[in-house]
Amino acid sequence: MRFKSSKVNEFRLWGLLLTMGGMLLMILGLAGIVFNWGQAGKIMAVVFMIIGMISMLLSMGVYFWAGMLSTSATVIVCPECGRQTKLLGKTDRCMYCKTILTLDPKIATEHNVQTEQG
Incomplete structure (x- = not known):
């Protein structure tokens, strides 16, 4: 068995990692606006915000999936x-x-x- 913890906890861990990664990407994207990097900073902020938002939505899906699996366990x-x-x-x-x-x-x-x- 390759899991070091229970399967439900593994799914929750991946949800947490996606949440933290998405938040980190959004914060990094905000640096383009905060440090006033001009037009390139604004484009970078938009790209990183979209990628971060997708990561947050994926984490919500993983948490929902783990919750549904947990109820039928x-x-x-x-x-x-x-x-x-x-x-x-x-x-x-x-x-x-x-x-x-x-x-x-x-x-x-x-x-x-x-x-x-x-």
């Missing part, structure tokens, strides 16, 4: 930490202690055998 109790966590797909990680979780006994058995041998 299976809620289970983590065997390691005892907290309730959400499971997306066949395998996922606990939101708190990062333990790999699954509801499929075949996958759980294969993982335990690989862990004991390796």
